[in-house]
Amino acid sequence: MHDRLDSGEGNRTTIHHIKLQLLGRVSHTFIILPHFTFVKFNCLMICVQQKLVLLIPLLRLQFFYTYNYIVSIMVQIVCPNVEKHAVKMLTQLYRMKQVNDHCDFIIQVGDDVYYTHKNVLSAGSDYFKAMLKHDTTEVREGKITFKDVDSECVKNCIDFIYSGKFEIPDEKMKDLLYVAIMMQLEDVKQAVCDILEEALSVENYFSTRNIADMYGLDSVSARCRVFFHGNIMKVSNQPEFGSIELNDILKFVKSEESKLCEEEKMTLSLNWVEKSKNNEQHLHECLKAIKFDQISSTFLERLLQSNLFISRDLAVYKLIDGHRMNASKRSDKMNEEIGNDELIILFDDDTECIRSFNPINEKVEKFHDEKFDQLKHFGTISVDSYIYVFGENKSVHRLNFLIKNSKWDKMKDTICDHGSFPRPVSLSGSIFVIGGSFPTATSDVERFHSFLNEWFQLQNKPATIRYPSLVSLNDSIYCIGGEGQDGVQVSSFSKYTPFSSKWVELQPMRYPACDCGVVAIDQKIYVIGGFCGEGSTKNVECYNVTSAQWTSLSSMNDCHGWVCAHRIGKWIFAVTESEASDDIEKYDVSNDKWIMVKLEVDQCFRIYTSTLVTI
Incomplete structure (x- = not known):
């Protein structure tokens, strides 16, 4: 940079500005004359004559001016830290x-x-x-x-x-x-x-929302809205739930985008009314928004028997009871059309479609429009109007099979890892998962509350197990067979009572096996097929709960591993994972006889797994 200085005598002198940064700490600006000039830094000398020969910066400066020429030094000190x-x-x-x-x-x-x-x-x-x-x-x-x-x-x-x-x-x-x-x-x-x-949690949701509203905290309010939508069933159990505005409740009940089924919407409405007497006058308005044609008669009957508020309000009781009778009539009408109200749901691994097997005419047909292409390696069970699948990475999904256009909903993951395809069992409306499956062997026991979408860890099984078979009977869960940590099949047989959290070891099976089909009928537990040793088996055993004795029954026609057993009327249907169209056998309980089932299908398919539903 060049400037011009007037010396006062008509002469102009060129001044060169040089700014140097030394050691990252001291910044110097020099105005240097083109003529020979001496600047003294304490006892050290710098010679400047159009170029810088030597520079040793010190803080104490002395200036020597020669003639009308000027030398200036500007020093800026910057703190090292x-x-x-x-x-x-x-x-x-x-x-x-x-x-x-x-x-x-x-x-x-x-x-x-x-x-x-x-x-x-x-x-x-x-x-x-x-x-x-x-x-x-x-x-x-x-x-x-x-x-x-x-x-x-x-x-x-x-x-x-x-x-x-x-x-x-x-x-x-x-x-x-x-x-x-x-x-x-x-x-x-x-x-x-x-x-x-x-x-933010279920317990502090209302206090947090009140603070956000009071002080206009937009980000907190937005977080509360998201949390409320994702946890509304659990939030509805809080005492402050009655303070929710009617319009907000109706928005959930009427919403087509909500993941709540009609049964949950009705439970939500009843919880809201029970939490505040001021809301009782609005119950009929809430019930009008509910699609009762999508609620099963079983759910309504259970509601009439257990809900104290409904039992106290005669008008509400009559209204719900009327819908229950209509639901029963719809169920009877379906039974007349298909010959039975129970279907075996087959997961077709080839097309990833959900099919149904009618045990009356033994036809296999498309059951639901939704596929399971995003779900891999899972066990399944049906409870009320839902099909649940339990897969790898602790994942849980469910599908409302009564709604034609329903989609798979992601539920809360299990607490523990039970492997890729655990076998669940239902008891008193809850779902239990015990032990593990490939590749996990575990003793963990968990219970799933469907309305709360919450898992609860229970008393562990005394022994680590993989591939056990489970069945519920008399308020208890029976755990049969499986594999130990060493990969060897076991014949162990134990009973778990969730209400007392007690495990009791019972008389073991006659043959060690895992992945058996199991079903309970009239105080008897039937154990069917599975894997024994190096391959599958056709063995069938029966345990009499009353006498505590095992009995061998007629073997199946073929060997079957990974068996899902379903009771329909006087028959037991054994469905196995297979590419064959005739790998379903049915067992006549009264006559101790197995019969091969020839399926009537419109195309080839591969059974992955199955569950039993009631329409």
Whole structure:
């Protein structure tokens, strides 16, 4: 860069500006004349004559001017560690505040007095900056008194201004937020919002939502809305659920996009009414929005028997009972059309379609439009109007098979890893998973509550197991066979009672096996096929619960591994994973006889697994 200097005598001298950065710490700007000039740095000499010969910067400078020529040196010192310096300054200011050193402003809350510095408050808070720049009473007196605020929260906010740190007591989150907003401390406000969002749970949902609404916390309100939509059934059990507005309840009940089935929508409406007497007058409006034609008669009957509110309100009872009778008539009409109200659902591994097997005419037809192409390696079970599949990576999905256009809904994952295709069992409306499957051997036991979409871990099985077969009978779950950790089939037979969390070992089977089909009929447990040794087996055994004795029955016609057994009327149907169209056998319980079933199908298919549903 070149400038021109007027010497005052008509002469112009060219000045060269040179800016140098040394060691990243000292910045120098030199204005150097083109003529010979000496500049003395203490005892060291620099010779400048159009070019820099030597530079040794020192802070104490002496200038020698020759004739009318000027040499100037500008030195800017930068701290080697700016952050460390800033922390040191804040620490010193905080200590000065603590001992009332050079403090010129007092903040009083009740009997508590906090000494501060005006300039620090103004720099850290727009609230104090605006207050202290005017000639107010507080400025003249050097004191401000806060009323109706929490003293500890005021102290925390003052500490934040001085140190950038503060504490957030859980029980005073709301009070701290109020003070932070008053003092216009956005960082404190945002930190509280972050904690409210992270800590959001079913238990604190309503208190968090109230705080968000009170202070206009948009991000927290948005998080509450998402949480409410995803956990509404669990939230509906909270005492404050009755405070929800009618329009919000109707929005859920009428929504076509909601993942809730009609049974859950009805449960939601009843929970809302029961939580507040003011809502009782709106129950009929909620019930009008529910599609009762998609609710099973079994569910309505159970509701009439167990719900105290319905039993007290005669008008509601008659309304629901009328819908129950209509649901029964629909069920009877379906039975007349198909000859039975039970179907065996087959998962076709070739087309990834869901098919149904009618045990009356032995026809296989398309059952539902939804495929299972996104689901791989799973066990399955049906409960009420849902088909549940339990797959790898703890995943759980379900499909409402009564709704034609329904989709697979992702449910909450299991707590423990039960392998790729665990075998679930139902008892008293809950689903249980015990042990593991490929590649996991475990003793874990879990129970799934479908309405809450929640898993609960129960008393572990005494022995680690893989590929056990499960069946429920008399409020207990029977665990049969399986593989040990060494990969060898076992003949173990045990009973688990969830209500007492007790495991009891019973008389073992006659043959060790895993992946057996199992079904309970009239206090007898039938164990069918499975894998024994190196291959599948055709063995069939029966355990009499009353006499506690095992009996061998007629063997199946063929060997079958990975058997799913289903009882329909007086028959037991054994379905196995196979590419053959005739790999279903049925067992005449009365005559102890197995019969091969020749399926009537419109195309070839491969059975992956199966479950039994009631239409």
